[in-house]
Amino acid sequence: MKKLLLPVLILFAGCATQNSLQEITSTEQLTEYRSQITPQFLQQHLEVLAHDSLEGRATGLEGQKVAAQYLADYYNELGFTPMGDDNSFFQSYRLNAEYTDSLVYRTYQISGSDTTAVNHSIESPELTGNFVRMFGGTVPLEGDVVFAGFGVNDSERGVQHLEGEDIQGNWVMIFEDIPYVVDGDTLVNPNITSNSRLRNLLGEMDAAGILLISDYDRDEFQDLAEMSSEMMNQPSNISLAYLEQNSEPGFPKGFLQISPEMAATYLGLSSADEVADKKQELIDEITSFSPRKTGYYLDYVPYDGPGHMDAENVIAYFEGADPELKDEVVVLMAHYDHVGIGAPDESGDGLYNGADDNGSGTTSLMSIANALNEAQKNGYKTKRSVLFLHVSGEENGLLGSRYYSDHPVIPIEQTVTNFNADMIGRSDPENIQKGDTDYVYLIGGEIISSELDSLVQTANSNSVNLRLDRKYNDLQDSNQFYRRSDHWNFGRLGVPFVFFFTGVHEDYHRPSDTVDKIDFEKLSRVSQLIYTSTIKVANYDGRPTIDNQEFIEITRQLPR
The missing domain is CATH 3.40.630.10 (Zn peptidases)
Known part of the structure; x- marks a missing residue:
């Protein structure tokens, strides 16, 4: 009987350990702590x-x-256990970035074989001008300025603001706000968003860049230009250093805000005060408008320099x-x-x-x-x-x-x-x-x-x-949310994921x-x-x- 004692004790201890583990890891008990x-x-x-x-x-x-x-x-x-570098919570990584010295914009008027310089504008930490770079524009760009109204096509409603003029390789000047509904009438399909418009113009239609006409008056645009000038020393076109292989960082196409005065010049108006009237006229005749070249040519040159900075992930382990x-x-x-x-x-x-x-x-x-x-x-x-x-x-x-x-x-x-x-x-x-x-x-x-x-x-x-809403849970959904947030970097490596999201507002x-x-x-x-x-x-x-x-x-x- 003594020979059986040790195995029995080991078996009992194993059962006790297993029972203890089951108790410690009880899903039911753990779930209750959600009340915290x-x-x-x-x-x-x-x-x-x-x-x-x-x-x-x-x-x-x-x-x-x-x-x-x-x-x-x-x-x-x-x-919790730190899982970053050197026993810290921080996982640091190096970023390539660009720092802007200045952005130079030269506008020319073209009449037949004659080309006349009409405006020279500089955006820098010390200067403001007639343009504000919102993003992109990492390379020199030039082209004719084409006025394309609200920059959308909605054939169902007879809106064709991108038909009849060559967009590719040119600057497209458009009004910022799309008039979806006016006086109860739907003029443009609300599913045509500002983002989808941007993707269409710079992607599918391959425009050199977009010149955006906002509802800002002179003072409001100047405030924007001054803020942009103050921010020019901040890094832009950020990318992971270890993935860079002599490629151009950042987005080459330009996305610019244009001053009311410059918009008036391109539109052939007498003053900036008439830009709002032009917009209203366009709304009133939205189905009869066709894009047209303005007779102006914009040459844009960025003076950007490369640099580096570091950022951190924070990682803790339970x-x-x-x-x-x-x-x-x-x-x-x-x-x-x-x-x-x-x-x-x-x-x-x-x-x-x-x-x-x-x-x-x-x-x-x-x-x-x-x-x-x-x-x-x-x-x-x-x-x-x-x-x-x-x-x-x-x-x-x-x-x-x-x-x-x-x-x-x-x-x-x-x-x-x-x-x-x-x-x-x-x-x-x-x-x-x-x-x-x-x-x-x-x-x-x-x-x-x-x-x-x-x-x-x-x-x-x-x-x-x-309510578990699966509206966007479709691999063919146009929003492509399944690969537009950080979970995708796990999904691409074969790790199953769930993205919890309550929508855009x-x-x-x-x-x-x-x-x-x-x-x-x-x-x-x-x-x-x-x-x-x-x-x-x-x-x-x-x-x-x-x-x-x-x-x-x-x-x-x-x-x-």
Whole structure:
């Protein structure tokens, strides 16, 4: 009998250990800690991250670094493991950037074989002129100035503002605001957005650049020009240094705001005061207008110089409890950068706080970390580990997440799922109009992994019961949201993801994206869903697999 004692004790100890692990990692018990995610917690931290003092958290600038330190201090206080460089929370990466000395614009009038110089305008840190470069224009550009009205074609409504004149290689001058509905009449399809207009003109129609006529008067344009002049020392055309292979950084096509006086000159008007009348005339005769060359030619030369700067991802690690699964991770991700200081709105405010984009996702991750920490204090942990990844550089082209995916601190093959939270603190106009704002858009999930989608659905039914809206969850959707935020840098490497998103609103990329517009009750509910989904995946006995062949084919075809 004595010979049997040791094996029996070992067996008993093994059972006790297994039972203890099951108790420690109880999905039911862990799920209860979602109650730690509150509107008050989220508001407290968002008021810091979206404060004016952080100057819009532009990547590589001081505000972004202040935000990074705030996040690092927070995770350090929780006792989470730093996973950045040199045992810190920061994963630093080098960026190439351009710094502008001056931009020179020369306008010529062409009459038959005669060419006459009519305007020489310089934009620099010391000077303002008749043009403001909004973005792009990294190379010299020249071409005829073509007036194209509102810059749209809507054949269903007889609007053909891009037909009958050669756009390719020329400057296209258009009015900024598209008159969708006037006096109750729909003049232009609202689905033709300013962004789609821009993509059409600079992409498909291959214009050299766009000259935008806004509703600014002389003083308002001068304010914009002075702000642009002050910002010219800031970096532009930012790109990842390690991916640069002697290629031209930035976007070559020009996107310029034009002064009322210059617009009047190009339009053949007597004064800038007549530009508004020209716009109204165009609205009144919107179906009879055809584009025309103005008789002017614009030569643009940028004097930009190369430079470098550094930015940081913030990475914290919550270790799982299962000895067999804890080396695998669920990555929770949100970008914490925004667009900084830019063109002022009608109130004169040029500081872009980025409360929803993406202060909401950033504070959501912080609240989830807090909930996991509270669970841990009471003896509960997930089976798999959870990695909190706050990336920068999203607004410049998903740069921080690209860097991480190429330099992961946990191997990609051990990354089970990526959850991305970006703009989850508001509701979009469509759902507000319907009076149904208790929703979240899911992008990914079922179009990638049916297992992952099932886990998120179960998490939702076991927690907040939000309406899971799949409006944009289509690989053929024109918005292409499935690859327009940071989750794509995991998806391209075969990691299944879900992008949590509540839609675009009127304050997107505007100074008015402020804390007072956030629906903190909704933000807490979406955050609770992400938390519960994390628990489900982290404790899942299997591993979500990509089982949509179409998605597999797309990731093979698109560049990595």
